[in-house]
Amino acid sequence: MAGEPVHVNEFQELARQVLPKMYYDFFAGGAEDQYTLKENIEAFCRITIRPRILVDVSRIDMSTIILGHKTSAPIIVAPTSSHQLAHPEGEVATARGAAACNVIMALSFTSTCTVEEVASSCNTVRFFQTYVYKRRDITELMVRRAENNGFRAIILTADTPRLGRREADIKNKMISPRLRNFEGFISTEVVSDKGSNLEAYAAKTLDPSLSWKDIAWLKSITKLPILIKGVLTGEDATKAIEAGVAGIIVSNHGARQLDYTPATISVLEEVVHAVQGKVPVLLDGGIRRGTDIFKALALGAKAIMIGRPVIYGLAAKGESVVKQVIEMLKNELELTMSLAGCCTVDDITRSHVITEKERFLCRM
Ligand SMILES: Cc1cc2nc3c(=O)[nH]c(=O)nc-3n(C[C@H](O)[C@H](O)[C@H](O)COP(=O)(O)O)c2cc1C
Numbered sequence: 001m002a003g004e005p006v007h008v009n010e011f012q013e014l015a016r017q018v019l020p021k022m023y024y025d026f027f028a029g030g031a032e033d034q035y036t037l038k039e040n041i042e043a044f045c046r047i048t049i050r051p052r053i054l055v056d057v058s059r060i061d062m063s064t065i066i067l068g069h070k071t072s073a074p075i076i077v078a079p080t081s082s083h084q085l086a087h088p089e090g091e092v093a094t095a096r097g098a099a100a101c102n103v104i105m106a107l108s109f110t111s112t113c114t115v116e117e118v119a120s121s122c123n124t125v126r127f128f129q130t131y132v133y134k135r136r137d138i139t140e141l142m143v144r145r146a147e148n149n150g151f152r153a154i155i156l157t158a159d160t161p162r163l164g165r166r167e168a169d170i171k172n173k174m175i176s177p178r179l180r181n182f183e184g185f186i187s188t189e190v191v192s193d194k195g196s197n198l199e200a201y202a203a204k205t206l207d208p209s210l211s212w213k214d215i216a217w218l219k220s221i222t223k224l225p226i227l228i229k230g231v232l233t234g235e236d237a238t239k240a241i242e243a244g245v246a247g248i249i250v251s252n253h254g255a256r257q258l259d260y261t262p263a264t265i266s267v268l269e270e271v272v273h274a275v276q277g278k279v280p281v282l283l284d285g286g287i288r289r290g291t292d293i294f295k296a297l298a299l300g301a302k303a304i305m306i307g308r309p310v311i312y313g314l315a316a317k318g319e320s321v322v323k324q325v326i327e328m329l330k331n332e333l334e335l336t337m338s339l340a341g342c343c344t345v346d347d348i349t350r351s352h353v354i355t356e357k358e359r360f361l362c363r364m
């Protein structure tokens with residue numbers, strides 16, 4: 001690559017160059033035909049921006065408040081597993097990179113560093129993502145450990161009753177990484193020579209019976225606010241509100257679970273309408289530009305989460321490049337806001353974007 005990266009996508013190639021193929025494929029890949037993987041990115045390209053001119057933009061304030069926590073920008077590091085496969089310092093380096101940018105980090109349940117190591121590494125606001133294992137005592141223990149270690153919210157990932165079919169992982173016989181949080185409770189060693197060992201581990205552990213009634217159980221074991229991740233329809237958003245969640249995350253798990261789900265940005269408004277402002281709505285999937293963040297905010301998201309770009313930065317050079325990735329997105333968002341005539345995130349409104357559907361209706 002010629003010169004220093006100027007866009008977060010360039011870190012993907014750097015990651016590809018340094019990582020073993022098995023790990024790179026695990027991080028980069030999606031499920032089956034990877035239709036949704038492409039769509040998550042391309043759907044952003046079909047939304048255009050309606051800028052306003054002659055607004056005094058000499059001061060731009062990107063800060064916002066998420067569940068009571070002030071953050072420098074509406075950007076959260078998404079929960080992604082196994083950071084030590086990308087870099088030896090793993091989630092500790094990621095957390096420090098997020099802390100340096102004053103943004104929130106969500107730690108994955110299947111992290112390679114422990115909850116305690118990440119908590120003591122820096123003082124960034126942290127959310128804890130949880131899966132529900134068949135052994136509910138393990139989930140309960142992890143949620144309590146997160147709460148005791150100063151995590152501020154629980155994200156329940158609800159789109160993974162089973163692992164999606166990731167064909168590169170099957171071909172590569174993807175290993176099941178060492179998850180030190182669970183040492184002494186459950187073995188992550190699953191030896192299957194048939195395909196993805198990670199899939200075999202997931203099949204052994206994930207509880208496919210998890211259902212709406214279990215939100216009450218989760219609420220009974222923690223005082224922390226609960227966000228539900230994986231909502232893609234207005235119907236489920238309504239159910240989530242009825243179940244008493246504190247926030248909703250529109251996500252298709254970075255296109256790694258059910259293929260042929262729509263791009264998240266294309267269903268955001270449906271969810272936002274169902275939620276009627278009762279709780280914050282976040283979005284992830286395919287965010288690669290400041291303009292993508294602007295579009296998500298215009299369509300009603302309170303903040304967005306970024307998954308792969310952070311991992312690619314981590315793989316490329318650890319903490320300093322995690323920081324660089326987040327800063328690039330922050331700088332791009334700041335410039336987008338300036339050029340669109342929005343001084344604060346609250347100034348970004350629905351009338352600042354045109355969706356594909358609107359363009360289509362105009363032509364009729
Ligand atoms: C390598 C990888 C691991 C992931 N692990 C988790 C996880 O442990 N828990 C979870 O809720 N989501 C997980 N996700 C999904 C992310 O939280 C997020 O939804 C997705 O990465 C956003 O899309 P993006 O990568 O296009 O930004 C993972 C995604 C990737 C790419």
Ligand SMILES: CC(C)CC(=O)C(=O)O
Binds near residue numbers: 160202
């Ligand atoms: C171990 C898996 C359940 C981690 C995950 O969520 C993912 O790889 O997408």
